[in-house]
Amino acid sequence: MTPDQRRPYIAGNWKMFKTAGQAREYAQKLLARLPMGNGVELAICPPFTALAATLEGLGGSEVKVLAQNMHQDAEGAYTGEVSAPMLVELGVHGTLLGHSERRQYFNETDRALQDKVPAALEAGLEPMLCVGETEEEREAGETQRKLRHQVQEALERVPEERLADVVIAYEPIWAIGTGHVATPEMAQDAIGFIRALVGDRSKDAADRVRVLYGGSVKPGNAAEILAQPDIDGALVGGASLDPDGLAEIVKAAAALVK
Ligand code: 13P
Numbered sequence: 001m002t003p004d005q006r007r008p009y010i011a012g013n014w015k016m017f018k019t020a021g022q023a024r025e026y027a028q029k030l031l032a033r034l035p036m037g038n039g040v041e042l043a044i045c046p047p048f049t050a051l052a053a054t055l056e057g058l059g060g061s062e063v064k065v066l067a068q069n070m071h072q073d074a075e076g077a078y079t080g081e082v083s084a085p086m087l088v089e090l091g092v093h094g095t096l097l098g099h100s101e102r103r104q105y106f107n108e109t110d111r112a113l114q115d116k117v118p119a120a121l122e123a124g125l126e127p128m129l130c131v132g133e134t135e136e137e138r139e140a141g142e143t144q145r146k147l148r149h150q151v152q153e154a155l156e157r158v159p160e161e162r163l164a165d166v167v168i169a170y171e172p173i174w175a176i177g178t179g180h181v182a183t184p185e186m187a188q189d190a191i192g193f194i195r196a197l198v199g200d201r202s203k204d205a206a207d208r209v210r211v212l213y214g215g216s217v218k219p220g221n222a223a224e225i226l227a228q229p230d231i232d233g234a235l236v237g238g239a240s241l242d243p244d245g246l247a248e249i250v251k252a253a254a255a256l257v258k
Contacts, residue, residue, distance in 0.1 A: 008226065008253040009167065009210050009233035011043040011066065011128065012240025013096060018046060020053035026243055027057025033247035034063075038254035041233075043128075044240070045096055048082055055091050066128060067095040069102055072115035074123075084123030094126030096235075098154060100173045110153040118157045121165055128167040129154050130214070130235070131194070135174035144193055151197045163205035167212065168194055169235040175215025177237060181225070187213045188228040195230050219248035226253050 018026065023046050034042070043064040046054045055065050071081035087095060097116050102108040113129065120127040131150040133143045151168070158166060170191050175182050182190075191211045199206030213225050214235030225231060233253060239245040 006208065006210050006232045007039065007041050008257060009041045009043070009212060010246070010250050010253055011045060011096075011169070011212065011233070011235045012246045013045045013068065013099070013214075013235055013237050014047065014050075014241060015068070015101070015237060016047055017241055018050055020050045023050035023054045024057045027054055027063075030063070030243040030246060031058065031061055033243055034061075035247075035251055035254055038250060039257040040250050040253045042246075042250055043093065045128075051087070051090055051092055064093040064126075065091075066126070067092055068099065069108075070095045070097065070116060070120060070125070072112060072119045074119075084119055084125055087125060088123055092125065094128060094167075095120055096128045096130060096169075098150070099130045100132055100171060100176060104173075110150060113154040114156050117154050117166060118159075118162075121158065121162050126165065126167060128169055128212075128235070130169045130171050132171040132173050132176075132215070138172065138174065143190060147190065147194055148197060151194055155198070155201065160202045160205065163198060163202055164208035167210050168198075169212045169214050170194055171214035171235060177216070179216050181216040181218075181221050182213070184224050184228050184231075187225055188230055191228070192230045217249065219245055219252065222249045222252040223255070226256055 043066045045066040045068050067087050071083050074083050074085050098113045117127045133146040137146050172182055194211050195206050198209050210232040212233040212235045213231050217234045217236045218239045
């Protein structure tokens with residue numbers, strides 16, 4: 001496998017923004033702005049309540065819809081949670097897992113992710129696993145230790161032949177929503193390291209697995225980040241709330257395919 005076979009992937013994480021009505025409007029605008037046949041895989045991650053409307057709005061297009069979280073069990077007494085079969089029934093294609101905001105504010109643990117990542121795969125959903133270090137960890141030289149722990153633990157129960165079906169998003173916490181984007185070199189170093197961690201399990205999976213960068217990606221800085229050899233795309237927060245912004249980032253990715 002060569003890196004050329006990794007299709008660029010842009011995902012927009014809306015976090016807790018947009019109602020179902022706003023999602024429908026967004027979908028129409030986005031489709032009107034996307035360059036046709038651009039070779040870029042694109043996904044939107046709306047809140048649970050806007051998943052159906054987003055799917056409806058994007059119907060017939062190639063744009064995927066991912067949830068932002070999922071419980072590891074298929075059903076159970078877990079008030080407020082949503083399971084993989086519920087997402088599959090809606091037509092959702094995958095789900096973010098382990099976003100730093102879920103780890104920070106809702107006690108998401110590496111232990112739970114060890115069950116969630118394979119549960120998503122088994123249900124037919126694409127897991128997009130988010131990892132990343134805090135500013136303190138980076139300053140203390142702990143970045144690789146943190147990433148090793150997060151990646152190894154979350155992928156531990158994923159069979160070797162499914163490893164490349166997981167998408168990994170490296171999102172340094174200090175770069176999220178701060179405007180302090182990592183330098184392309186920093187992002188490349190961390191993502192190269194993550195790819196090597198997958199390579200410890202399977203060389204073939206390391207060549208094929210897609211690893212994205214997230215943290216203050218904007219239309220103006222996307223191209224230099226996406227040009228790095230190990231960076232296969234971007235997980236975009238704030239800039240994805242505007243369909244124009246997301247379409248511009250898709251164009252930056254598309255320009256690199258050609
Ligand atoms: P921002 O692009 O707003 O920094 O958010 C990044 C993020 O957390 C995407 O999941």
